[in-house]
Amino acid sequence: GAGVSQTPSNKVTEKGKYVELRCDPISGHTALYWYRQSLGQGPEFLIYFQGTGAADDSGLPNDRFFAVRPEGSVSTLKIQRTERGDSAVYLCASSLIAPLNRDASYEQYFGPGTRLTVT
Amino acid sequence: GQQLNQSPQSMFIQEGEDVSMNCTSSSIFNTWLWYKQDPGEGPVLLIALYKAGELTSNGRLTAQFGITRKDSFLNISASIPSDVGIYFCAGRKRNSGNTPLVFGKGTRLSVIA
Numbered sequence A: 001g002a003g004v005s006q007t008p009s010n011k012v013t014e015k016g017k018y019v020e021l022r023c024d025p026i027s028g029h030t031a032l033y034w035y036r037q038s039l040g041q042g043p044e045f046l047i048y049f050q051g052t053g054a055a056d057d058s059g060l061p062n063d064r065f066f067a068v069r070p071e072g073s074v075s076t077l078k079i080q081r082t083e084r085g086d087s088a089v090y091l092c093a094s095s096l097i098a099p100l101n102r103d104a105s106y107e108q109y110f111g112p113g114t115r116l117t118v119t
Numbered sequence B: 001g002q003q004l005n006q007s008p009q010s011m012f013i014q015e016g017e018d019v020s021m022n023c024t025s026s027s028i029f030n031t032w033l034w035y036k037q038d039p040g041e042g043p044v045l046l047i048a049l050y051k052a053g054e055l056t057s058n059g060r061l062t063a064q065f066g067i068t069r070k071d072s073f074l075n076i077s078a079s080i081p082s083d084v085g086i087y088f089c090a091g092r093k094r095n096s097g098n099t100p101l102v103f104g105k106g107t108r109l110s111v112i113a
Helices: none
Strands: A005-007 A010-013 A019-026 A031-037 A044-050 A053-056 A065-068 A075-079 A087-095 A114-116 B004-006 B008-013 B019-024 B033-038 B045-051 B055-057 B059-065 B071-076 B085-092 B105-113
Touching: A005 A087, A010 A019, A019 A087, A019 A114, A031 A075, A044 A065, A044 A075, A075 A087, B008 B019, B019 B085, B019 B105, B033 B059, B033 B071, B045 B055, B045 B059, B045 B071, B071 B085
Parallel strands: A010 A114, B008 B105
Antiparallel strands: A005 A019, A019 A075, A031 A044, A031 A087, A044 A053, A065 A075, A087 A114, B004 B019, B019 B071, B033 B045, B033 B085, B055 B059, B059 B071, B085 B105
């Protein structure tokens, strides 16, 4: 079946502009995560949705970053007044809600990412 | 933010050789995962470990969950060119629920044919 899709694959924007990054999770996956991956680093957690609500947004670096998931499926990560330091690959992942005794089928499946470059 | 400590940072090996890489943490994790990332792609799950001491294989890959719950290793036997990529360990503090993952910085593997 279809995996996690993210659009656009690449985005170049000028410092100070507003950007939106979209994630379309695997059908039926209630949990959705956003991570940011800087060059040479592993992914770092930003925000996690369970259904329509943000269950954990502790990874958002500041109030310029915001994410929504209004219908519990597609999610949009919004960045206001972009800065050069925001340049990174933004990864989205989705998963089923894990039971107490989980197995690998409940783990996070990642999309290809959106490479954001702020000039 | 917190990241796991992965080593080595990079490896250059001959095709056919075995590979070993590991991941450590100063705190306990109750789930350890190993992902592989190819250029321009997202990480792909290779192996998931849920119990201390657990040893799990997936083809030529074998991973172990350390008994202290503060480390894990990944072995790749008889490497082939398509093993090239960046391998990430990831941990989760709790087994239950959908808490986010903490990742290492990755081990970049290059295979010389």
